[in-house]
Amino acid sequence: MAKQKKQPRPKAQTPKGFRDYFGAEVTARAEMLIQIAEVYHRYGFDALETSAVETVEALGKFLPDVDRPNEGVFAWQEEDDGDWLALRYDMTAPLARVFAQHRNDLPTPYRRYTMGPVWRNEKPGPGRFRQFYQCDADTVGSGSVASDAEICAMLSDTLEAVGIERGDYIVRVNNRKVLNGVMEVAGVLDPSDPAKFEAERGIVLRAIDKLDRLGLDGVRALLGEGREDESGDFTKGAGLNADQAEVVIGFMEAKRATGAETVARLRELVQGSDMGIEGVAELEEIAALLDAQGYGPDRIELDPSVVRGLGYYTGPVYEAELTFEILDEKGRKRQFGSVAGGGRYDDLVKRFTGQTVPATGVSIGVDRLLAALDAKGRLEKAAQGPVVVTVMDRDRMADYQSMVAELRQAGIRAEVYLGNPKNFGNQLKYADRRGSPVAVIEGADEKANGKVQIKDLILGAQIAENATLEEWRERPSQFEVPRDQLVAKIHEILDEQGEANGQ
Template sequence: MAKQKKQPRPKAETPKGFRDYFGAEVTERKEMLDRIAEVYHRYGFDPLETSAVETVEALGKYLPDVDRPNAGVFAWQEEDDGKWMALRYDMTAPLARVAAQFRNDLPAPYRRFTMGPVWRNEKPGPGRFRQFYQCDADTVGAPSVAADAEICAMLADTLEAVGIPRGDYIVRVNNRKVLTGVLETMGVGDDEDTRNNVLRTIDKFDKVGEAGVRELLGKGRLDASGAYIDGVGLRDDQAEPVIAFLTSKGADAEETLANLRAAIGVSGIGAEGVEELKTIASLLEAQGYGPDRIVIDPSVVRGLGYYTGPVYEAELTFEVLDDKGRPRQFGSVAGGGRYDDLVKRFTGQAVPATGVSIGVDRLLAALREKGRIGGTQQGPVVVTVMDRDRMADYQAMVAELRNAGIRAEVYLGNPKNFGNQLKYADKRNSPVAVIEGGDEKERGVVQIKDLILGAKIAETATHEEWKERPSQFEVPRGELVAKVCEILTSQSEG
């Protein structure tokens, strides 16, 4: 009988494009999500949790590659009915499905927010993962652009609530109807291929500037690497409305709107978009949101095809250093807009909707760059074990500390080496260690070691100073909780 081949051990590695999150990172994200939820709740939005799995049919056509049903998503085919299922690609498609499925039960308009991971089967890169967190808020069933203005105001409030001060961000607002009007003026409104090529070119305005967009709308241009990029092939007179549109931002909203009216010519849909922007600007001004927080900016395009009206984007304006040490602006952390046709896919009836999505991981990265989060997270108080036969005594101490609201644990490793217990407490970044050996038990006392102060003294103090500033205290057993509270308070004040 042939000897069975031994199976190789699996390699302990995170799958490509994914990452693991540990203690402080998870805590920081939860705290951020709690702050965001507080703002959304204050605005009257209700929480919603949808399934992580949707049918590919429900996710729709808004994927990077539509030649295959599972392109861009992690998908599989059910054996019993042959349906394609996929992990959700974003939070908006599941909302459209919910709005259609429960339309007779939900209030109209329906205001919801949702938070959680989404998955994209795309090529990973630096800072680009296949799983990441999104935090969305949407209003379904409100045709008025007052709903869009409210989303923009809420987005500004949210950024400030999580620690981005005024002056470090700007919410930029545009309208896809204005862009549609520009395309009509150019004479390419009915040519889908040319229209899509123009939209992709406009989306590069921030990177290549006005001159680069002119070249890409015409014959083409050489990129930074020297490669030639074919252009859309428009004449100069056809390209001019696009340039007028992209450069129409004025000193204030009134000047910007006047420039946009000139760019759209006689287009009816374009004029409708300009009027909607005017209404949004007036509504925001009435609420006290000036151009230092929210501004009309025609360069905002947003890439997804389902936007039908106002679009908006939150950009962080402070500088950070890239991988090569060069300064650059941090960039966009949130975006959204109006998508009045998305629910219609399920019902056949137009349902107005607008919403925003915050990239939680990018927002956390921005706060870390600014040093506003990312400090060392304090660990639990550690009750050491001097006598394994007295585990019940140590567990009683922990219970008292926990009942007082103090994070605490008993050392559950091998208690033979006491030094290893203190090393464990140090690795856990514990603020306090509690020690009770046989002698302390007999005398009815405990030793409480201030590990934070002890570390500072060890780094800087002389022997005499160390004697004057003890970091270990002996107190009656009944005063355990009070003394630990006192030490923790002094550490937080320090």
């Protein structure tokens, strides 16, 4: 009888393009989501939570950098009815489906915010993952550009609420109607036949959206025949001739010192295009509305280089860029870049209803925003661990559990050591590894005398590292207190630790 082949063990590794998040990271993200939600809620937006799975038909084909249906999403076909389902790649397509499905029960305009993970089946790279968190806010049912101005103002307030100081970011605003007007002037858009040159326009949009990464030369190559990247991969270009490409480049370079000057230059570029003139007028109105609310060019500015890569935008588009410098993995200075973006998408709900429903919204990349705060030194590297009650006698586990119950009821994070209690040193090593601020010790003698030992682990570590013997005696890090003073003494130590850390 042949010997049965032993099955290899599965590899303990994260799938490519995904990552795991641990305690402090999860806590920081949760706190940020609360801060963002508070701003959204203050602006009158209601929470909505949609399914992580949508039909491929409902999601549509709007992802950037993809040319085939279902590419860019994680999709599968149901066995029973043959329907294709997919993990959502953003929060906007599900909103369009929800509004179309429940429009008779929802107020119009409908203002909602949502937050959660999205999935994109794209090539992963440094800092580019296939699963990431987004936090969106959208207004559905208002065609007024006042709703676009409101989204921009809210985005500015949100960045400041989470800790991005004024001067470290800029919200940049443009209008896809202006760009469409430029493409009409350049001869790659025919208003009488919107489908004509559709593929070329898509490539132009994606090329302009990559200006910050590729520079003008890289964009110019994509507007023409195409571009080969450092890995040897070739990206097909839009096939524009030199004159056509220069019209688009002129649009990208239209930004001037003031918003009024930028608008004047854009109006020159779109002469002959009714759609372009309409877009310029909308930009003027947005700028006036923001100015009336006190949002000047130090926070929000007009910038023609903003186009957004997704294909469903129909009017104003906006992007939040962090302007401070960080060091990359090679020690080179670079700006952090975009952390949020959005725009108007008046045709998305129409796919379901057949009727145009105006909508506009913004999406914040939560993971990128957390990385930005970390780069600025505004995130705690490690969350404080729980108070650890050590186990001196395993037969007295009920006593130790009683202690942690008292601490938890007093609002103090606490746990009993549940490993092998034989080696007390290992218990303190465990507490250190957990980042515990305090350890509680009650042996047989302490129990008999109604006492408990409380060890300030933070102060103890500082003294052991820096202090002389005399200073050790002056600043004890371990205290013996009556058992009924356990909670009060730990509160006192935690308060002192918080003051020492500037909290």
